[in-house]
Amino acid sequence: xxxxxxxxxxxxxxxxxxxxxxxxxxxxxxxxxxxxxxxxxxxxxxxxxxxxxxxxxxxxxxxxxxxxxxxxxxxxxxxxxxxxxxxxxxxxxxxxxxxxxxxxxxxxxxxxxxxxxxxxxxxxxxxxxxxxxxxxxxxxxxxxxxxxxxxxxxxxxxxxxxxxxxxxxxxxxxxxxxxxxxxxxxxxxxxxxxxxxxxxxxxxxxxxxxxxxxxxxxxxxxxxxxxxxxxxxxxxxxxxxxxxxxxxxxxxxxxxxxxxxxxxxx
Amino acid sequence: xxxxxxxxxxxxxxxxxxxxxxxxxxxxxxxxxxxxxxxxxxxxxxxxxxxxxxxxxxxxxxxxxxxxxxxxxxxxxxxxxxxxxxxxxxxxxxxxxxxxxxxxxxxxxxxxxxxxxxxxxxxxxxxxxxxxxxxxxxxxxxxxxxxxxxxxxxxxxxxxxxxxxxxxxxxxxxxxxxxxxxxxxxxxxxxxxxxxxxxxxxxxxxxxxxxxxxxxxxxxxxxxxxxxxxxxxxxxxxxxxxxxxxxxxxxxxxxxxxxx
Numbered sequence: 001x002x003x004x005x006x007x008x009x010x011x012x013x014x015x016x017x018x019x020x021x022x023x024x025x026x027x028x029x030x031x032x033x034x035x036x037x038x039x040x041x042x043x044x045x046x047x048x049x050x051x052x053x054x055x056x057x058x059x060x061x062x063x064x065x066x067x068x069x070x071x072x073x074x075x076x077x078x079x080x081x082x083x084x085x086x087x088x089x090x091x092x093x094x095x096x097x098x099x100x101x102x103x104x105x106x107x108x109x110x111x112x113x114x115x116x117x118x119x120x121x122x123x124x125x126x127x128x129x130x131x132x133x134x135x136x137x138x139x140x141x142x143x144x145x146x147x148x149x150x151x152x153x154x155x156x157x158x159x160x161x162x163x164x165x166x167x168x169x170x171x172x173x174x175x176x177x178x179x180x181x182x183x184x185x186x187x188x189x190x191x192x193x194x195x196x197x198x199x200x201x202x203x204x205x206x207x208x209x210x211x212x213x214x215x216x217x218x219x220x221x222x223x224x225x226x227x228x229x230x231x232x233x234x235x236x237x238x239x240x241x242x243x244x245x246x247x248x249x250x251x252x253x254x255x256x257x258x259x260x261x262x263x264x265x266x
Numbered sequence: 267x268x269x270x271x272x273x274x275x276x277x278x279x280x281x282x283x284x285x286x287x288x289x290x291x292x293x294x295x296x297x298x299x300x301x302x303x304x305x306x307x308x309x310x311x312x313x314x315x316x317x318x319x320x321x322x323x324x325x326x327x328x329x330x331x332x333x334x335x336x337x338x339x340x341x342x343x344x345x346x347x348x349x350x351x352x353x354x355x356x357x358x359x360x361x362x363x364x365x366x367x368x369x370x371x372x373x374x375x376x377x378x379x380x381x382x383x384x385x386x387x388x389x390x391x392x393x394x395x396x397x398x399x400x401x402x403x404x405x406x407x408x409x410x411x412x413x414x415x416x417x418x419x420x421x422x423x424x425x426x427x428x429x430x431x432x433x434x435x436x437x438x439x440x441x442x443x444x445x446x447x448x449x450x451x452x453x454x455x456x457x458x459x460x461x462x463x464x465x466x467x468x469x470x471x472x473x474x475x476x477x478x479x480x481x482x483x484x485x486x487x488x489x490x491x492x493x494x495x496x497x498x499x500x501x502x503x504x505x506x507x508x509x510x511x512x513x514x515x516x517x518x519x520x521x522x523x524x525x526x
Contacts, residue, residue, distance in 0.1 A: 033362075151379055154364070154372040158356050165325045165351040166373050212363035213406050216380045263361065 004238055009125050013244070016127045016135060017230040020188050021200070021248075023139040025226030026146055027184055028205035029219055030177065034157045038089045039077060040181050041198040042096030046073045047189045049103030051116065056106060066189065070182035073099065078178045082171070122193030124234070124244045138187050145180050149173050154215070196245040203252035204229070210259035225255050276338055277303040279347065279430055279462055283332035286316070286323050293319045296486050297332070301462045301479070303429070306453055308467045308477035310496075312505055315484040317466045321432055324464075325351060336429060347430060350423035350461075354434035356415070360408040366394070369407050370422050393425040394418065397451060413444035417451075424455060431456070431463040435472075445469070449476040470497075474512060 004010050031040050047066050050073075054065025077095060081088050107113050152173050155163040164170055189197050208221035233248030240247070281299040285292070294316045301307050309317050323330040336347035358364070364372075370390050371379045377386070387403070394400045397417040402410065410418065423431060433452065440448065449472055456463045467473050473480055473493060480496040482489040488501035496502055497512040 147378055151372045151375065151377075154368070154379065158358060158369065158372070159353050161322060161325060161327050162351055162353050162356070162373065164327050165349060209361055209363050214363060214365040214404075215368040216382065218363035219380045 004235070008129075009127075010238065012127050012129055012132065013124045013234060014231075015132055016124055016191060017234050017248075018227070019132070019135045019139050020124075020191065021204075021226040021230030022223050023135075023142050023184065024188060024197075024201045025204040025222045026219070027142055027181065028201045028203075028226075029208070029222050030146070030150070030153050031181065031201060032205040032209060034153060034177075036181075037198065037202050038092050039074075039178070040185060040201050042077065042092045042099075043070055043074055043182055043185050044189065044194055044197040045096045045100045046070060046103070047186055047194050048107060048116070048119065049073075049099040050186065051119070052103040052106035063186065063190070066186040067183055070186040071179050074178035074182035075175060078175055119190065120194050121243050122189065122191050122196065122245045124191040127191055134187060138184055142180065142184065145176065149177065153177060191245075192248075193245045196249050199249040199252065200226075200245075203249065203256050207252070207256040207259040210256070210263040225252065229255060277429060277460070277462070278337055280335040280337065281324070281332065282335065284320070284323060284334070285331040286319050286328060287331075288319075288328070292485065294323070294330075294485060297483070298487060299481060299490070301430075301464065303460050303462050304456060305462050305478045306456045306476065307462070307464050307479040307481060308473040308493075309464060309481045309483050310467055310470065310473055311483040311488075317483055318434070320483065321351075321434065321464075321466055324430075324432060325349060348426070348428045350426075350428035350431045352416075352419045352423045352431070352433045356407075356419070358408055362406070362408045364407050365404050366390075366399075366402050366407060366410070366418050367404065369418065370425075373422060374425065389425075393421045396424070397421050411444075412440040413447070416440060416444070416448055420448075420451070420455075424459065424461075427459060427461070429461055431461055433463060433465040435465055435467045435469065445472060452476070470506070 005014070031037060046069065050066035050069030051062050053069055054062055057065075059065045073095075077092055080091055080095070104113070107116050152163065152168045152170075155166065155168060156170055156173065160170055185197055185201070188200075192200055204222045204226035205218075207225050208218050212218040212221050229248050229251040233251050234244055236242075236251075237244040237247040279299075279301045281297060284294060284297040284299075286294040297320065299307075309320065311317050319328070322328050324334060334347065367382065367387060367390055368379045370393070371377075371386055375383075375386055377383055391400050391403055394403060394417075397420055399414065399417040399421060402414055402418060405414075407415070407418075431452075452463060452465070453476055455461070465477070467477075474497060477493055480490065480493045481487055482496050482499070482502055482505070484501075484505065488505075489496045489499040494512055
């Protein structure tokens with residue numbers, strides 16, 4: 001067996017996975033806790049719209065276009081959530097579908113969609129060394145936000161009125177959370193893919209939830225599961241020559257069902 | 267927590283002309299209430315009378331007209347009103363990975379709840395002990411019984427000795443025994459800790475037994491005063507029909523009270 005770390009792309013991909021998996025995992029604990037899986041899914045799909053609008057405006061930096069659009073879209077969804085009396089999951093689905101359709105329509109004009117199809121699945125092996133610091137910075141932001149807002153977010157998810165009665169800034173915390181999800185999803189999407197990003201975000205936390213009895217375990221299990229499936233997925237995809245994102249998600253999915261089964265029987 | 271033998275009676279909460287308009291609909295108008303410390307007041311009324319809205323307005327969650335004053339009659343000074351709130355239920359499912367420590371700490375402390383602090387644990391345990399719930403600290407909140415959850419929420423609400431306690435009566439998951447215990451505890455709490463309490467109640471029997479003061483609400487205050495006075499008033503009869511027998515409830519209440 002040859003040393004797979006002899007390749008620079010493999011080193012970079014490994015570091016990227018070490019950053020992305022726990023970062024999305026920790027974010028996922030909060031997303032799952034707040035029952036916002038729909039929300040992050042909608043955001044993931046809006047990445048294409050971001051690129052489409054960026055192209056229309058003549059922006060050369062696709063990542064920037066995605067992040068900016070993602071933030072605006074996230075804040076818009078949040079406003080809808082605060083205001084509406086209609087079913088939120090339906091409304092978010094509608095917004096996501098429409099935005100995806102707009103994105104696809106613009107990008108497919110003139111039959112040029114093929115060049116964007118890599119975004120659907122993502123390719124972590126193509127990450128460059130110079131792109132790692134951006135991910136690291138995003139991870140630091142996640143940690144800082146988590147440190148400040150974990151308690152409030154948890155409290156809000158348990159009972160918003162009760163949280164407000166304790167003078168928590170519910171709207172500000174929720175808006176920042178939406179922005180954070182948007183930024184992380186958009187920064188990770190080129191490596192993980194539009195179709196899979198939400199799975200990576202949700203699965204580790206959802207699995208941990210099946211077996212954890214308190215918040216400490218919840219976070220610990222999420223981190224372990226995220227790292228384990230991320231690293232295993234990377235190696236297996238390398239040896240089997242299969243795209244990395246799907247392999248990671250398959251392992252995360254297996255872990256989910258194992259923990260689900262255990263929670264039912266244990 | 268500081269204990270007082272009797273409420274001082276000098277503090278009172280005054281609600282003046284409170285009104286709430288939502289979506290161009292008058293939910294509440296011209297609500298006036300006056301509650302002294304040491305008073306256990308109950309708000310009753312049919313569904314949609316605006317009981318929960320009143321509570322949310324007092325909490326400051328929805329905008330309202332009118333004023334809410336908190337005064338000390340001794341020196342006439344206004345103070346900032348601190349409110350403890352006990353919701354009817356909380357938004358959890360059976361798999362929520364939180365124990366009672368996590369629940370209380372998330373509302374009260376800044377330190378991320380994953381990192382347990384001994385000192386905080388002690389504080390929470392002391393608060394829970396007030397309601398005989400100290401052994402619940404490590405229990406998953408999804409596995410608490412209705413009565414246990416109620417005790418945990420109460421401990422949390424009174425931990426920092428609020429002036430006013432707002433309670434949304436639990437409607438499910440609590441048996442007769444649990445409800446009796448809940449009301450007994452509330453009554454004792456109000457008497458011993460120099461606070462006022464307003465409970466939104468759906469159970470006329472419990473209100474008749476335990477409340478010091480009753481407020482009959484339907485978009486505005488229709489009647490207020492002692493339970494007997496309100497239950498025998500005309501608006502009460504119109505709302506609940508003439509069938510409610512205050513005497514019978516009061517009779518039931520006496521031996522029960524003596525038994526304890």
